[in-house]
Amino acid sequence: MAAPETMEFRAETRQLLDLMVHSVYSNKDSFLRELISNSSDALDKLRLESLRDKDLDVDTGDLRIILEPSADGDTRTLVVADNGIGMSREEVIDLIGTLARSGTGELRRKLAEAKDAAASDALIGQFGIGFYSTFMVADKVTLLTRKAGESTGTKWESGGDGTYTLTAVDDAPQGTSVTLLLKPVDAEDHLHDYADPAQLRALVKRYSDFISWPIQMEVAVAAPPVTEGEEPGEPTTEWEKLNSGKALWARSRDEVSDEEYAEFYRHVSHAWDAPLEVISVKAEGTFEYEALLFLPTQPPFDMFAPQRHSGIHLYVKRVFIMDDADLLPEYLRFVSGVVDAADLSLNVSREILQQDRQIRAIRRRLTKKVVATVADLRGSRPEEYSAFWLSFGRVFKEGLVNDPDNREAILKASAFASTSAPTDDSGDGLTSVAEYVGRMKTGQDVIYYMTGESQQQIRNSPHLEAFTAKGIEVLALSDPVDEMWVDAVGEFDGHRFVSIAKGTVDLDADESDEEKAAAAEALAKQGEEFAGLLAWLGQTLGDDVTEARLSARLTDSAACLVGDAYSMSPQLEKLYRASGQPVPHVKRALELNPGHPLVVGLNTAFGDEANRAGLVPTAQLVYGLALLAEGGELTDPAAFAKTLADALAAQLDG
Numbered sequence: 001m002a003a004p005e006t007m008e009f010r011a012e013t014r015q016l017l018d019l020m021v022h023s024v025y026s027n028k029d030s031f032l033r034e035l036i037s038n039s040s041d042a043l044d045k046l047r048l049e050s051l052r053d054k055d056l057d058v059d060t061g062d063l064r065i066i067l068e069p070s071a072d073g074d075t076r077t078l079v080v081a082d083n084g085i086g087m088s089r090e091e092v093i094d095l096i097g098t099l100a101r102s103g104t105g106e107l108r109r110k111l112a113e114a115k116d117a118a119a120s121d122a123l124i125g126q127f128g129i130g131f132y133s134t135f136m137v138a139d140k141v142t143l144l145t146r147k148a149g150e151s152t153g154t155k156w157e158s159g160g161d162g163t164y165t166l167t168a169v170d171d172a173p174q175g176t177s178v179t180l181l182l183k184p185v186d187a188e189d190h191l192h193d194y195a196d197p198a199q200l201r202a203l204v205k206r207y208s209d210f211i212s213w214p215i216q217m218e219v220a221v222a223a224p225p226v227t228e229g230e231e232p233g234e235p236t237t238e239w240e241k242l243n244s245g246k247a248l249w250a251r252s253r254d255e256v257s258d259e260e261y262a263e264f265y266r267h268v269s270h271a272w273d274a275p276l277e278v279i280s281v282k283a284e285g286t287f288e289y290e291a292l293l294f295l296p297t298q299p300p301f302d303m304f305a306p307q308r309h310s311g312i313h314l315y316v317k318r319v320f321i322m323d324d325a326d327l328l329p330e331y332l333r334f335v336s337g338v339v340d341a342a343d344l345s346l347n348v349s350r351e352i353l354q355q356d357r358q359i360r361a362i363r364r365r366l367t368k369k370v371v372a373t374v375a376d377l378r379g380s381r382p383e384e385y386s387a388f389w390l391s392f393g394r395v396f397k398e399g400l401v402n403d404p405d406n407r408e409a410i411l412k413a414s415a416f417a418s419t420s421a422p423t424d425d426s427g428d429g430l431t432s433v434a435e436y437v438g439r440m441k442t443g444q445d446v447i448y449y450m451t452g453e454s455q456q457q458i459r460n461s462p463h464l465e466a467f468t469a470k471g472i473e474v475l476a477l478s479d480p481v482d483e484m485w486v487d488a489v490g491e492f493d494g495h496r497f498v499s500i501a502k503g504t505v506d507l508d509a510d511e512s513d514e515e516k517a518a519a520a521e522a523l524a525k526q527g528e529e530f531a532g533l534l535a536w537l538g539q540t541l542g543d544d545v546t547e548a549r550l551s552a553r554l555t556d557s558a559a560c561l562v563g564d565a566y567s568m569s570p571q572l573e574k575l576y577r578a579s580g581q582p583v584p585h586v587k588r589a590l591e592l593n594p595g596h597p598l599v600v601g602l603n604t605a606f607g608d609e610a611n612r613a614g615l616v617p618t619a620q621l622v623y624g625l626a627l628l629a630e631g632g633e634l635t636d637p638a639a640f641a642k643t644l645a646d647a648l649a650a651q652l653d654g
């Protein structure tokens with residue numbers, strides 16, 4: 001055996017480990033689930049590898065997971081071992097020595113801030129900590145592993161402090177064993193006796209019963225009764241299988257408890273929360289398959305990471321095939337679970353899968369089923385739906401853009417903030433588009449919406465003023481994806497989606513013809529009064545605006561900016577720019593409120609003396625204020641500040 005080499009954990013890993021060592025997490029038992037889960041994955045991988053690589057010299061006849069508790073005085077240990085794929089030395093360093101997953105830094109920061117046990121429980125539950133959870137129960141962890149096909153093994157050992165050692169080991173068995181030198185039992189600290197076979201039996205039953213590989217423990221068998229005059233029989237041992245290994249998806253819903261589903265969900269999705277909804281599908285006929293899918297409660301922290309893939313594991317007749325088979329569209333990437341298909345070849349490749357008719361049929365059916373489940377959730381459990389929507393709505397709505405076939409169903413399952421969605425217990429301040437349509441005023445035939453970067457920005461925007469005054473509901477869409485789908489979807493039930501920040505709006509639809517005629521006449525008269533100013537403003541601000549006109553949508557503010565019916569909104573312009581795409585600056589119309597003192601004053605001053613000093617800066621201020629009020633960004637904030645300061649100073653002087 002070579003001499004051990006001491007390595008240092010990266011700072012981030014070290015801090016996280018330190019938090020585990022001193023963890024107040026109450027569910028310390030979960031370390032066992034994590035180790036068994038890792039072993040089970042390693043066995044799956046070995047079986048697959050041996051199917052794909054016929055030259056790989058391994059024995060796959062007796063694949064299993066072994067628990068080996070022992071107690072010698074105060075020294076208590078537990079070994080969890082498997083004869084799975086194992087790890088190379090580099091893999092040990094990469095996978096075990098570094099906690100390289102994205103979001104780790106964030107977890108560490110939040111854990112350090114967490115004040116009490118409940119808060120840190122929730123955080124650990126949200127992030128999951130895999131192998132490192134062993135340090136909640138062990139003072140020292142030794143991992144011995146040899147990768148299938150390699151001759152030298154690697155021993156990794158750490159006391160959870162700043163360092164670990166690595167040693168090359170020649171005679172290591174293939175697979176991985178993790179030996180825990182257990183911390184003293186401390187019931188108050190939720191540290192149970194993990195060297196006690198009865199305890200282990202109960203934990204495996206609770207957390208890992210569904211694992212398809214046998215989980216075994218060697219137990220003493222009572223010696224046969226001794227008859228007089230005979231030598232006492234040798235005590236013997238036998239392997240006791242601790243799990244039933246039954247595939248959960250093959251059992252009927254009423255046979256499986258919520259807790260069993262929850263543990264299986266944690267295993268397949270590497271999650272620590274409980275599933276919000278369990279979806280099971282059994283298809284018979286041309287293509288036979290069973291699926292068990294889960295909607296999560298908490299978002300995985302890497303949900304928006306570009307490399308995140310779907311959490312659906314593909315099995316063929318109970319044999320694990322791959323873990324990110326393309327079985328659901330990207331906008332459902334928060335769904336995890338298992339699909340077990342009867343008629344695929346065991347060594348099917350990813351490329352073949354993508355072309356496979358059966359896989360495409362499964363994907364279509366599962367997609368519809370998940371979307372329908374989300375819609376049902378809204379109807380049957382509105383509170384849970386709201387929480388779900390808050391975490392996953394943004395991702396789900398990508399489907400409105402990317403999945404035209406299911407667009408209608410996705411829209412029905414979606415909810416949106418709006419200026420007058422009910423906030424009683426049936427609602428949550430969120431409305432469906434159908435409900436919006438049900439509340440539309442007489443004469444209104446379009447669905448009004450406003451996009452913005454936040455709810456606050458939308459709700460304070462001047463564009464909303466006349467809508468609020470007239471009690472017309474407006475959808476308040478503040479997710480980046482909203483910009484895309486309103487264009488892609490276009491209409492619902494014959495009602496067009498219309499942005500209140502674009503084009504002209506007709507808010508007098510419910511008025512009589514006489515009232516409309518009177519209003520039009522009044523506007524025309526005002527138009528004449530302001531004609532000179534409007535033409536001059538259009539010219540003076542020509543670099544930024546297409547024209548200046550009087551507004552029907554303002555009641556309180558002096559001015560706002562309005563795009564053409566089909567122009568790009570400022571948010572979309574910003575999104576494109578942020579993604580590196582060059583887009584020309586989109587000019588919009590400046591709309592003025594003819595009843596506002598600033599606009600009236602400006603018109604009078606312009607009428608008195610069109611060349612008067614101070615008019616140009618005031619025009620620039622009016623434009624800048626309109627931009628600021630909608631949450632926009634000034635191109636030259638310093639110049640704006642100076643113009644404003646000068647104007648204020650001049651006023652104080654006067």
Ligand SMILES: Nc1ncnc2c1ncn2[C@@H]1O[C@H](COP(=O)(O)OP(=O)(O)OP(=O)(O)O)[C@@H](O)[C@H]1O
Pocket residue numbers: 034038039042082084085086087095096128129130131132175176270271
């Ligand atoms: N028994 C094992 N055999 C082979 N590889 C293993 C074993 N245990 C862990 N690994 C490798 O180390 C990696 C890290 O394990 P760890 O438990 O920290 O995270 P994980 O299982 O990937 O995710 P999670 O933290 O969500 O459980 C695993 O993904 C796997 O590649």
